[in-house]
Amino acid sequence: MKFLPSLLIILILFSCKPENTSEFEADIIIYGGTSAAITAAVQAKKMGKSVIVVSPDRHLGGLSSGGLGFTDTGNKSVIGGLAREFYHRIYLHYQQDLAWKWQKKEEYGNKGQGTPAMDGENRTMWIFEPHVAEQVFENFVSEYDLEIHRDEWLDREAGVKLENGKIMQISTLSGHIYQGKVFIDATYEGDLMAAAGVSYHVGRESNDTYGETWNGVQVGVYQHGHYFKNDISAYMIPGDSTSGLLPEISADPPGENGSGDKRLQAYTYRLAMSRHPDNRIPFPKPEGYDPARYELLARVYAAGWDETFDKYDPIPNLKTDTNNHGPFSTDYIGKNYAYPEASYAERKQILKEHTDYQQGLLYFMSHNEKVPDSVRAEMANWGLAKDEFVDNNNWPHQIYVREARRMIGAYVMTEHDVLGAKEVPEPVGMGSYSLDSHNAQRFVTLDGYVQNEGDIGVHPKNPYSISYGTLVPKKEECSNLLVPVCVSSSHTAFGSIRMEPVFMILGQSAAAAASLAIDGDVAVQDLQYEKLEKVLLEEKQVLAK
Template structure:
């Protein structure tokens, strides 16, 4: 069996050109094995196109297979298509393995909460169904240097990739190239302009822009200037923790441990300091009383709203089998995020990135060890923290620690539409954000950024940490269509401001943008035109057949027989409300509006909106 595997590997290398010195050619060349890149390849494969996915590490799947198991989506059903297939695959896995009435199925929450290794299994299964069209090569590093992109007349001809195993350079040619990196490396090397850091309030008049101090759920604080700067929101790792003793490994003191990184936590615990709006009601007398209580052996904080134990430094969401998705604690002044030190990451080389990744791993492991062991912390606090450890059945190849840095934001490549905060906020009477007829997906998550700076003396909050509610929005095709390069699509380092990107950057949306990129690439190849010249309706037609939601209705499921019709007509303004109400009898006012929009006269007596809409659709389509 081992000999057969070696032969297969040899043939794959031979086909790729890495042994022959030739350039390997595909319809699509996808840099980055992120979910966005994977969905691009799957979507293209379903249209009969070949693709190669070039991933730098030994593991594909990005954040979902590296700890982000609590899916970041505010409205389920807002984003569907291949993302929904992924979610359904997760649910099916737990049903098949544990039974439909099992606790695991209940905790997986319809497939939206999953263990890291389950995400990897589901993604592998999705790729397996398209194995004849998709080639995945791991340990393939793209360095963001112009010399690694062969470009002529605005068209990428080929790219050079460093094989980390053979230490040789390989060359890949394609008709369409897709930048699915979290950093925007390919686009930058190809010459696409980009932004890093925060825009000022004066540029796009966005909520949350620029320098901002804000407690969780509070108004802005003193020091907020909304001025632009080059600050990048903090990165961390999404940990998979458990308190099941049989599957728990307690963190060990890391080699690069720096106690000075964590000592501010001591006073935070004793004084009950936290970054929520409730802290404004906490008096110095209350804080000193809490400190006295804890020094005398108190078992828990007495400060209202103050998290205790591991929750003081980590926010956790339950996953199946007693595990958690452990993220940065938004109420903390010190947590798993490491602000400021990541600012170079977007444009740094991989040598620097690897050093920072190691520093970040040691910082987070050190934080957990400090919280569990440092004698200056209250014993009750340490004991509460010691209940938690790494899940020993995850990341078996990396001492149970995630392999992927959570790069929340890298370069934001410039496209033909710059998505801003205002694209995710209501502007109509019905409360919808701007409607983009070129929509390639709807999506929904808060405008959400993590801190850009470490704690500052006398500041109650960390600079840059915010969350503002949004509404289900449409994402125009032009956010993945860059300037200056004719055969490149950018579904992951998409075109947006810092605040606009803070909602696009969620994996469900990235998967949907990747799917749209794969479809658009396929259409452009079939028509022998550039991606920027495709008729967006051709792309949307394929997306709709794949049950992709382009325009969200709260009362419509993707299996409705008129799903495609409602989507098509919704994008054209026939159904401006949040509900399609297709089975409701049409009213005179709506009849007049629809006749004026379509130029078609009809008698609506006692007919449903569905019937009338079908008739209009047939005539105008």
């Protein structure tokens, strides 16, 4: 009998053990590790809901912490809620003397996109280092006690269980199972949305689809500087079509203007580069480096192009957020078409190809004698920032997925909504950036010259509202899913919506809607908008101007 107490303890402990330690349950399951995922999780917690963030990423924040520190803001007055809180926390960080390790605060130029980077009046800062942004997201995690499951990848083949048009659970490749009442897909790719059988589009619609002007193929449209301003032969031997095409040029015809296709605007890595001698490392020479693949850039230089450093946008501590600029730059044009639908292994290969291309480009610009001496001399002052992305050889952990899948949901935003030709119903946030698409292809003209296509930049006259219907699928397809990143929109409208502040705004609004749908036990499509509007206004979201 003296062993009975011990036996009872063992039995009690055994009976309390979960049936399956790989099964998890919460009111709201968020798939993704982007900025939208974190603001969604915070809002869910603020509304008293249990939430689990199932993140394929180990680092949180997506592009906001992945190199895009020179924020595409547009009209900052329409950025409210947790998005504005994020930029306020960035501001507070840079008010500390310790934040300025490689540069004195008073030496920082405070340059932003049309307005000061550091807005003292509104106590916000819009330009920042990647590691600072990541720490702000991690602080949100700590303060709101968010449950984050990292490096968990959705089983895209059999990992979504639906019953009567509702997602009951999702499972990951590790074998973990997540059950929830409402699910949020906050990925750049829309993997959960697609696996749930929700309708979506990849590529550019024709202009006829929604009666637009700027959709589809746009040959001869040059609204930025990312095109060939001089006649440069597309062939290995200039003027000789029998010699073959130079590398990085497609042999396919561009298509008729206004026609739809499956092409995507180009991806790139936004680089955090340093010009401080003690905080930079030389640009690596990628395996298999071949200078011949950059012959087209050599010809651009030979034609007199001199804008190499125009998008080395300054961020604090003598660093830059380096973006694509010019006819041949960091955008790897035409090499991402398969990415949205590709398997994880195929995506990994696509990312490696983008990395090799971009690292090879930097090495070419730094070392090749066909590059002007002045450019090579300036490149010698730059290197990858030693204190950024330290566990990834100082290379960004997130590629700039400018566009992948886009849901075809309850309401489709088009350029008519963005440009103010329509009144947007049931607003849940606002955008203000231009219809902004990078090039989608590089082709050969009828005269044998090389040219880019797809780059547009049409500015709306005023900020515009974004409809709640863009966040939800058609009810008959799925009644408990919200999609704040791969929103229901045309290619042209998404070119404006796709900014990181907007993703944070929509993530927060999606979580508020999810929480209210749970409270009312209704489908997300049947949520009474007035209830959502009230919560969003209380959370200081800006819904209309």
